[in-house]
Amino acid sequence: MPSQKAQKIDLNAEYPCPLCLRRRGRLALISLTEAFGCDRCQQIFVVEDSGYAIEQLSTSYPYKKAWCWRGDKWMTAHSTIRENYLPLSLGIVVFALCVVAVLAPQLTKDPKIIIALALVVLGVALMPALWQWIAYRR
Ligand SMILES: [Zn+2]
Known part of the structure; x- marks a missing residue:
């Protein structure tokens, strides 16, 4: 055994x-x-x-x-690296989302721009996940 x-x-x-x-x-x-x-x-x-x-x-x-x-x-x-990388990237994303949430309404009243900014932040947030997905597929 x-x-x-x-x-x-x-x-x-x-x-x-x-x-x-x-x-x-x-x-x-x-x-x-x-x-x-x-x-x-x-x-x-x-x-x-x-x-x-x-x-x-x-x-x-x-x-x-x-x-x-x-x-x-x-x-x-x-x-x-992943063990440190994931919490770090999550922290950056949360921080960036907070910044966007606070700043965007002051910069513009156009909801389209606010949504576009949110999508950009989301895209950056999903990059590490996408990276891992590509790596695990092999
Ligand atoms: Zn082998």
Whole structure:
């Protein structure tokens, strides 16, 4: 019975690739590094300092994906930037909405402009969500 607790990543062990499980990608240690490479999708994963998770080495995402090994499968651990990114962007959105709500009626009496401003703020607010959606679709 495999343990459900996170296990330390063994650099000498072979792991399945968390990104291409269906294609049975295997992670193999890249010699002279503490990084794993997948033989199918060519993605590179580095072991985190704690030794309990691997992080996808990627520049195409706004955040890094990480996984913990649970003995028989990978569990999504956390997304390093996303955790800070989401509350931060929400805070900015709430602040911007307040500014628009206070300033817009003083600047103009035209409800169309106020609605347009609100839509712009909403658009900016939805960008991170859209970004994540695109990243998760892959
Ligand atoms: Zn892979």
